[in-house]
Amino acid sequence: MLALERRAAAGLAAIFSTRMLGLFMVLPVLALYAHDLPGATPLLVGLAIGAYGLTQALFQIPLGLLSDRIGRKPVIYGGLVLFLVGSLVAALADSIQWVIIGRALQGSGAIAAAIIALTADLTRDEVRTKGMAAIGISVALSFAAALVLGPPLTGLIGISGLFWLTALLALGGMLLLAAVVPDPEQSKVHRDAQPVLDQLAGVVRDPTLIRLDLAIFMLHLTMVSLFVVLPLSLREAGLPVTEHWMLYLPAVLVAILAMVPFIVLAERGGRVRSVLIGSVAVLALSMLGFYLFNQTLWLVGVLLAVVFTIFNLLEAVLPSLVSKAAPAGTKGTAMGVFSSSQFVGAFLGGLLGGLAHEQFGGEAVYLVGMLTALLWLRLVWTLPIPENLSRHVIALGTSGATLDVSSLERRLLEIPGVKEAVIALDEGVAYLKVDSRQTDWARLQTFSAANA
The missing domain is CATH 1.20.1250.20 (MFS general substrate transporter like domains)
Incomplete structure (x- = not known):
């Protein structure tokens, strides 16, 4: 990866993981403290624990699609603001109902698809998997860290303090986005990433x-x-x-x-x-x-x-x-x-x-x-x-106006080891599924170079 790509991947992984850390940190402790809130019942406590999941599921794909229209960074900033507001609502909550609302607001800042799309914008096809892997590893580590950090931190600052901390993590994510993550030269759809x-x-x-x-x-x-x-x-x-x-x-x-x-x-x-x-x-x-x-x-x-x-x-x-x-x-x-x-x-x-x-x-x-x-x-x-089968993306370097899609797909499928081929005219690439053990990589590379 180039220095700019490493910087982008590290910054976006940090934003993703700090947000997930904030969501997960209350998981091992919320059940203990929520029962003491006015209006709490076991059902409402369970809803407070899982409420983020519903709004996360509802908004993740729509916000990802919105980032195609208005840009990645505006959507990510907006999602972090929602996460910040939800954290503040939960921190100031004086009833279980307000904790539920706060958790739902936290989840509504569903920026996963936008972050992955921005990662794709800022990395080349051949190294994109490394950028995605950095995000995946950071999420796994944040879950593990949340389970370990949540209980002792709650003992020090209380459950409301934990939500204040998640609000600070949202601010930290915004600063990382502004100071560390580069602006993409262009944003486009990446079918294998979003x-x-x-x-x-x-x-x-x-x-x-x-x-x-x-x-x-x-x-x-x-x-x-x-x-x-x-x-x-x-x-x-x-x-x-x-x-x-x-x-x-x-x-x-x-x-x-x-x-x-x-x-x-x-x-x-x-x-x-x-x-x-x-x-x-x-x-x-x-x-x-x-x-x-x-x-x-x-x-x-x-x-x-x-x-x-x-x-x-x-x-x-x-x-x-x-x-x-x-x-x-x-x-x-x-x-x-x-x-x-x-x-x-x-x-x-x-x-x-x-x-x-x-x-x-x-x-x-x-x-x-x-x-x-x-x-x-x-x-x-x-x-x-x-x-x-493994996935492979080749840059075609040929304009959509001169490209015979069906002929090109047929020629790709004739290469040993290529099992599926889809031409994306708007991206100027071909998405392949290949059997790595049988693929004629030299022929495939020659094919790609011939169209560059």
């Missing part, structure tokens, strides 16, 4: 993509529902809230190390189905374990390490499967729907967790996670595993 409106219908009808969307939906439903009651269980087991990090930190560190061999097994060993089925089955058993042993701290620590391992593993494997399953030139749209499904799952995790807590007691919430995982197991069992 949603495209006319592709949505095809993506939401694809049976494999639907199952992968349901998979991430169920993963986040299970994870958020867990945090509706887990902090309460830890407190009842005798662990002060300021010491919850002592359980989360080793579980997070073990999970980061433990997931690696399973990712290798899935991606390089060709055992994707086995890894998925095993992960979901173990997740169901872990939720049952929380139901049975939530008052035994050392067992809860072990179960947390297992659940975090599965969460991190599937957060890596499922997007990879979406990338492989999406037709050439539709990865951005497929990932946009996939991400929206994730946030709907987070919202329903909070809602259903709160409802189960209110109607049947706290331990029933663990059974919600177990039943979700069992339903998910049936889905995974029949999931078609996409062919292991």
Whole structure:
């Protein structure tokens, strides 16, 4: 990557991760403090925990499309302002209803698609994957950091102080956007990085993509529902809230190390189905374990390490499967729907967790996670595993006026190893899905150079 590309990727990853850190930091503590607010019920507390997911899901794709019209940075600034306002509303809240409104406002600043599109604007085709990877890694680290930092920080500054801190993180994101992230020379649609409106219908009808969307939906439903009651269980087991990090930190560190061999097994060993089925089955058993042993701290620590391992593993494997399953030139749209499904799952995790807590007691919430995982197991069992094809983008350098699209696609498909080819006239590129083991790279490179 060029120096400008590294600067852009680092700045945008920092903006993305600080925003997610603000959203996630309250996850391990909100259930403990929200019950003391006027008007609080278990259902409303669950809604406060998951409310950000609904607005995030509703606005993510529309704001991404809006960034095509008015520019990336205005949309990102606007999203950070909404996140800032939501944080302030939650910090000043004197009732559970105002916390819910604040969390919903936080989620409405849904800037993920705009940030990814700006990353695509500021990086060349051949290094774009590195820029996207930096964002993905930063989000994973922010989730881990949030679980560890949330409890002790709340002990120092309180839950309202935590929301004030998230407001400061929003301001920090704006400063990073102004001072670090360059302005793109031009913004254009990048079909492999952002949603495209006319592709949505095809993506939401694809049976494999639907199952992968349901998979991430169920993963986040299970994870958020867990945090509706887990902090309460830890407190009842005798662990002060300021010491919850002592359980989360080793579980997070073990999970980061433990997931690696399973990712290798899935991606390089060709055992994707086995890894998925095993992960979901173990997740169901872990939720049952929380139901049975939530008052035994050392067992809860072990179960947390297992659940975090599965969460991190599937957060890596499922997007990879979406990338492989999406037709050439539709990865951005497929990932946009996939991400929206994730946030709907987070919202329903909070809602259903709160409802189960209110109607049947706290331990029933663990059974919600177990039943979700069992339903998910049936889905995974029949999931078609996409062919292991990689994506490749070549710059055509030929104007749309002189380009014979059908002829060019046919010639690309004649190259050994090229399985799919889509010409994007407005971008001046061809999106390919290729079998790297069979591809005649020299011929493909010659082809690209001949059209430059």
